[in-house]
Amino acid sequence: xxxxxxxxxxxxxxxxxxxxxxxxxxxxxxxxxxxxxxxxxxxxxxxxxxxxxxxxxxxxxxxxxxxxxxxxxxxxxxxxxxxxxxxxxxxxxxxxxxxxxxxxxxxxx
Amino acid sequence: xxxxxxxxxxxxxxxxxxxxxxxxxxxxxxxxxxxxxxxxxxxxxxxxxxxxxxxxxxxxxxxxxxxxxxxxxxxxxxxxxxxxxxxxxxxxxxxxxxxxxxxxxxxxxxxxxxx
Numbered sequence: 240x241x242x243x244x245x246x247x248x249x250x251x252x253x254x255x256x257x258x259x260x261x262x263x264x265x266x267x268x269x270x271x272x273x274x275x276x277x278x279x280x281x282x283x284x285x286x287x288x289x290x291x292x293x294x295x296x297x298x299x300x301x302x303x304x305x306x307x308x309x310x311x312x313x314x315x316x317x318x319x320x321x322x323x324x325x326x327x328x329x330x331x332x333x334x335x336x337x338x339x340x341x342x343x344x345x346x347x348x
Numbered sequence: 349x350x351x352x353x354x355x356x357x358x359x360x361x362x363x364x365x366x367x368x369x370x371x372x373x374x375x376x377x378x379x380x381x382x383x384x385x386x387x388x389x390x391x392x393x394x395x396x397x398x399x400x401x402x403x404x405x406x407x408x409x410x411x412x413x414x415x416x417x418x419x420x421x422x423x424x425x426x427x428x429x430x431x432x433x434x435x436x437x438x439x440x441x442x443x444x445x446x447x448x449x450x451x452x453x454x455x456x457x458x459x460x461x462x463x
Binding site for chain 2: 271273280281282283284285287288326328330333334335336337338339340341
């Protein structure tokens with residue numbers, strides 16, 4: 240069965256304190272790995288797609304990396320506006336995405 | 349473009365009633381997805397369409413759930429009869445086949461409460 244596990248479940252950071260979120264996966268055939276951000280009361284918002292091990296993508300303070308078994312979302316010098324739930328998802332066949340439970344990030348000023 | 353539009357935004361109904369959720373995808377998108385999000389199970393894909401044709405409905409929980417896409421600009425998700433365990437936030441998302449990053453655009457969701 241395809242599984243996506245995210246850790247930690249919740250993370251509290253001080254403004255400027257860099258950290259990483261983890262997404263490990265067990266799938267029969269990875270076609271793509273996605274990171275989304277979700278703010279309270281809103282739908283998920285796309286951040287990155289990674290297709291192969293060794294690939295990296297960056298956007299402002301965020302950088303996503305991918306290995307054969309896991310992905311990391313690195314947050315450098317976070318700001319309070321980076322507070323959100325970060326969701327990882329894998330595309331296993333067709334256009335079906337399997338999502339992890341998410342990491343709730345809180346950045347305090 | 350206004351993005352993916354969902355209605356209603358909130359729905360409160362009583363057990364046994366029929367519930368219909370509506371979605372208008374982004375113009376030009378050829379994929380439409382229905383998801384359900386709960387605290388216990390997270391975000392789950394229920395069904396998705398390609399060019400108005402259902403492709404994968406393996407996530408539809410049971411026969412009480414049905415989805416249709418009569419044209420490229422409209423889709424419905426119906427629950428009949430509704431049960432308290434159907435309470436969740438239902439999201440509609442759309443995407444375009446030619447997108448390099450395969451990005452799905454999500455709507456604001458419909459929060460369903462079944463009493």
